[in-house]
Structures are given as structure tokens and as C-alpha cells.
Amino acid sequence: MKIAILALLAAPAWAQDPLSLKDAVRIALEKHPAMDAAGAQVSAAETRLRQAHSGYLPKLDYSESWQRSNNPVFVFSSLLTQHQFSERNFQVGPLNRPDFLNNFQSQVTLDQMVYDAGQTKTRMRSAELGQDMAGEQRRRTEMDVIARVIRAYNAVILSQDSLNVAQEAVRSAEADLRRADSVREAGMATDADVLSIRVHLASVREQEIRRGNDLEVAKAALNDALGLPLETRHNLTTSLAALPAPAGALEEQVRNAEQNRPELKQMKLSTTLAETQSQAARSSLLPQVSFRVAFEADRQRFVNRGGANWYAGAFLRWNLFNGFADQARIEEANQEIIRAKAQQRQFDSAVRLQVRQAHLNLAAAQERLKVTEATVAEAEENLRIVKNRYENGLTNVTELLRSETALLEARLRRLAAVHDQRLAATDLQLAAGTLSVNSDVLN
Numbered sequence: 001m002k003i004a005i006l007a008l009l010a011a012p013a014w015a016q017d018p019l020s021l022k023d024a025v026r027i028a029l030e031k032h033p034a035m036d037a038a039g040a041q042v043s044a045a046e047t048r049l050r051q052a053h054s055g056y057l058p059k060l061d062y063s064e065s066w067q068r069s070n071n072p073v074f075v076f077s078s079l080l081t082q083h084q085f086s087e088r089n090f091q092v093g094p095l096n097r098p099d100f101l102n103n104f105q106s107q108v109t110l111d112q113m114v115y116d117a118g119q120t121k122t123r124m125r126s127a128e129l130g131q132d133m134a135g136e137q138r139r140r141t142e143m144d145v146i147a148r149v150i151r152a153y154n155a156v157i158l159s160q161d162s163l164n165v166a167q168e169a170v171r172s173a174e175a176d177l178r179r180a181d182s183v184r185e186a187g188m189a190t191d192a193d194v195l196s197i198r199v200h201l202a203s204v205r206e207q208e209i210r211r212g213n214d215l216e217v218a219k220a221a222l223n224d225a226l227g228l229p230l231e232t233r234h235n236l237t238t239s240l241a242a243l244p245a246p247a248g249a250l251e252e253q254v255r256n257a258e259q260n261r262p263e264l265k266q267m268k269l270s271t272t273l274a275e276t277q278s279q280a281a282r283s284s285l286l287p288q289v290s291f292r293v294a295f296e297a298d299r300q301r302f303v304n305r306g307g308a309n310w311y312a313g314a315f316l317r318w319n320l321f322n323g324f325a326d327q328a329r330i331e332e333a334n335q336e337i338i339r340a341k342a343q344q345r346q347f348d349s350a351v352r353l354q355v356r357q358a359h360l361n362l363a364a365a366q367e368r369l370k371v372t373e374a375t376v377a378e379a380e381e382n383l384r385i386v387k388n389r390y391e392n393g394l395t396n397v398t399e400l401l402r403s404e405t406a407l408l409e410a411r412l413r414r415l416a417a418v419h420d421q422r423l424a425a426t427d428l429q430l431a432a433g434t435l436s437v438n439s440d441v442l443n
Helices: 002-015 021-031 033-056 072-081 092-096 119-185 191-226 250-260 262-283 325-391 397-432
Strands: 059-069 101-115 288-299 306-317
Touching: 021 033, 021 119, 021 191, 033 119, 059 072, 072 092, 072 101, 072 288, 119 191, 119 262, 119 325, 119 397, 191 397, 250 262, 250 325, 250 397, 262 325, 325 397
Parallel strands: none
Antiparallel strands: 059 101, 101 288, 288 306
């Protein structure tokens, strides 16, 4: 019983372990199903490379068969392979009308491709390109997971800070109500003034409720981004603070994207893959040379009365005509090259646009941050002055409530501006292909 009680008491402490943004990213990279799927894709690409490499190795097969017939040719040839042929088998009667004969055949064959016009080589190259593409896809998934965690983590912090601001507004409105009661008792305010403040208090309490609900939703979304149960609790330690402005110019960010974006590398690899497949299609027009060695044992019974034989041979196969299928396959591969190059040009332009847009969004977020910081300071000073004036009967309750509302909105706008600035910095690194576990946006 004591152990169970201690476990229940310890559970909340364990569930509320401190969690920084960097730690959250590390957890997501270990736990999120998207990373498992990307890792499986890389492993599958590695197995395809091993499959392609098997074209250089010999193929060894074993087969077992049983046949029974009184066909003269079958009986004659089977007796020979079984080493059971005798002089009496030359007699005309048994030769034309033999008895039924069993033939159990065990065969081991070894096939080795000597020359396949480079088809194995092109399959190897295609598999290597597929492996590289899977690696870039995994890196793209990793960056997407990091960006998703950053958004979800900052959304929780924003919701928590917004709730704190709403709670502060509730406390301030409650103080205003007490102050209005005192002013009314002194004969300097009316019941209408007190009622107006009560309405304002109800309004900010409503906001507090909405902010609390937003916080619970944001926490569940964070757990989803981490790949954890939705009800998991965390004590987030990375505050919602503005990041330093990036030093890189737009041209530098575009160069980073051209060098680092996984999607661009995938597009280039896709073009190379199409060219490789075109080479494979052309190689089907060339001859192939292979070598085979076979050992077989033929028996009338499964365990005895038989003989062993072997043979070796070299084979040349040359596809001279197969209904224009090869020509169509070559043309298809050429069109795939054209398509891949067109998509690459299209995506190059789209990436540059993404980088430009993210760069401008970050610049706008920086300016918004400056404006909202100044607005909060002005709203706080204005509310201080209006409160003093109201206590001395120099202004009305409408002006007081307007100042309270202005400060609440200014603080919320500043939180939103900080949040948007951090996300804009994240989006810029994501667009430039430089987002990683060591990025400064995780600080």
C-alpha cells in the first residue's frame, strides 16, 4: 500500500519534468512516427541496393521432380539418364510398347551472367540514387518534425503567456471594481460606473476561459508533434523571447537553399535517375552472355536405382525484335528525363520564392515587434495616468475601461509579435534548408 501511495505521489513530479525546446526536438526525432517511417524508407532503399548487387553473383537452384509414363521416348531417355539401359531394351516389342516407368529427378543448377550489356550496373546505379533520395527524404522529414515541434512548443508558451495576461486583466478589473465602489461611496461615481466595470470584468473573465481552453488544446498538439500520448504533461522551460535578427542577406539565404534543401537534391537525383533508366532501356538492345553448370540425378525409386549426370554450357541471347517494345521503352525514358528537368526548373523557382517570402516575413515580424514593444510601454503609462485621474474624479469610467482594454490588447499583440518572429525565423531556416537540432531558433 505504501509503495502504491508513493508511486501516485511521484507520478505528477515525473510528468512535470522540465522540458526545453531543444529537449522537445530530440524527443520528437526519437519518438515521432514520421521519423520511423523515414528510417524504414532508408532501410528499404539499402535492401534494394543489395538486390541490385546480386546481379553480379551466381544463381544456385535446386529442383526435385517426379514423372511416370509409358511414352516410348520418355522411357528410352529416362533409362539412359538413370544408367539402367540394357540390351533387352533394344527389343522391338518393349521398345514400342514399354511398361510404365518412374523417374525421380534431382537437379542442381548454377547460372552466372557473364555479360548483360551493363544492365546490372545501371540497376546498381539506380538503387544508389534511390538510396540517396531516401536519405534526403529522411532529412526533409527531420526538418519538418523540428519545425512542427517549434510551432507547437511556442504555441503552448504563447497560450500560457496569453492566459497570464488575461488573468492579470481579471485582477486589474477586480481592483477597478473595488476602486469604483470606494469612489461611489465618496459620492464621486454613480451606479452606472460600477455596472460598467462589472460588465468589463465579465468580458475579461470570458477571455480568461477561452485562453485556458486554447492552452489545453496547444498542450495536446505539442504531444502530438512529439509523438507522445496527448495527455502527457510537461514543464516548458524555454520562454517566449524574441530571437536576434539574422545576419544573413537574402542572397546568402538563397545560396543556402540551393546547396541544402533536400527537395532540390531530390529533384537533381530524380533527373539523374531518369537518365540512368534511359541507359538501361538502351542496353536491352545489346546481346547477353551467360554460363550454366548443372548436376542431376535420375532414379526409378527415390533412394536408389539411378544415375548421375552433369553438363555445362554457354549461352548467347540477343533480342532482335520484340514488337517495338524496346523502342517505346527508350522513348518513355527520354520523356521522363524531359519531365524531371522541367520539374527541377519549376521547383528551383518555387524554392527561391519561398526563401524570399520567408525573409520578408521575418523582416516584417522584426518591425512589428518594435512597434508592439513601444505600444505596451505607452499603454501602461496611459493606464497609470488614467487610474490616478479616476481616483481623483478627473475622468470617467469609460476612459478607465478604454485604457484597461487598450493595455490588454497591446500585451496580447506583443506576445503574438514575439511568437510570429520566432516562427518567421524558423520558416526562413526551413526554406533555406539549414534547420537542424543545433539551430539558434531552438534557444
